[in-house]
Amino acid sequence: MYRAEKRGGINGLVVSHSAVDMFSMTIIENSRHRDGSIYRNKAFEGHFCITNRDETRLEPMMFSEPTDCRPSWETCSMHSACAMMQIFSLKLAKIPIDNDCIQLYGYIAVRNDLDKLLNYVVNYSRDNPIIMRQGDLIEMTGPKRGISMCCSVLLEFDMRIKKGEQEKDDLQLIDGAIDYIGLITATFPFTKRINGDCGAVDITLARVYWAVEATIQVIISDVQSGFNLYLSSLCFVSDVWKEIQLFNGPIGESCGLRRYVVAVSLDTWMHLKLKVSTTPPA
Structure with a gap:
């Protein structure tokens, strides 16, 4: 119970x-x-x-700011799970x-x-x-x-x-x-x-x-016509696959989606699922 x-x-x-x-x-x-x-x-x-209403200043551990729409991995290093x-x-x-x-x-x-x-x-x-x-x-x-x-x-x-x-x-x-x-x-x-x-x-x-921090960055580099994008991550947790919806909306031009941070168990797979359609997202 x-x-x-x-x-x-x-x-x-x-x-x-x-x-x-x-x-x-x-x-x-x-x-x-x-x-x-x-x-x-x-x-x-x-x-x-509680009285401090500031947002955390800490960024994801294994990612630095992208340059010219390309992610930069110079700050990557190993971190303990x-x-x-x-x-x-x-x-x-x-x-x-x-x-x-x-x-x-x-x-x-x-x-x-x-x-x-x-x-x-x-x-x-x-x-x-x-x-x-x-x-x-x-x-x-x-x-x-x-x-x-x-x-x-x-x-x-x-x-x-x-x-x-x-x-x-x-x-x-x-x-x-x-x-x-x-x-x-x-x-x-x-x-x-x-x-x-x-x-x-x-x-x-x-x-x-026994988790590590995974950072997901998706760049839409070329758009010929508008479409709707559904983006999710599937992580293996306690012997089951669990889906995390990351984005569900219209894409009209080249852009970078916001950074997504996911906790993933060490030595397991993480999958990304992308669905593209011309109909509005559900």
Whole structure:
């Protein structure tokens, strides 16, 4: 079964292998951004610098900035494998019943002991929300670097539904934080639900054992006519292939897609899947 325990004032989730049912995550008490309780919660003091809202400055370990649309590998070096978190998908599981589609904005980010700053997995501004329907996958905009799980990882989120001209009119989808303790986070992909005031998000993740950071960079060098591209990565985790959607959208000109960082178990294969069509992406 799945069960939640409280450890040191922060709720930790203990996961066993005997069940695969959907189950709600336990959000840390007094960790909401809207009412400011997360900034006053003394459980975070001395570990996660919650009041520091800066984005992580660390880049992927094995990649440097591309030059003239060509990746540069001069900074490559060998790095030791370690336990890493891999988030495979985020799905908009529930929205207010009277809405066919919504304008979604906000962020989901992780913090760990590398520098304790925000490593965004999703980050959309209110001025540039994404249009979504219930059941859609939320396209991830990160992480910027791999998520080490040598110690605990904090998942922090504040996602809202845009309703009117002013932010005060918006609905809160999910708000709070969840901690994942490395040694008791499952090494097989599992899905949990984050319930909020006006909906829910399903997150699928795993602690990838003996993992290294793989950086994926795709350059579209020549476009004769527009097309739609679906790009995903398939990784071998705990004896199963698990797909991570990286991009799903239109391509109209030569460009470089954003950098994608994936945790991959050492001495296993990682496959890239590309689908090209002239019809709009599903």
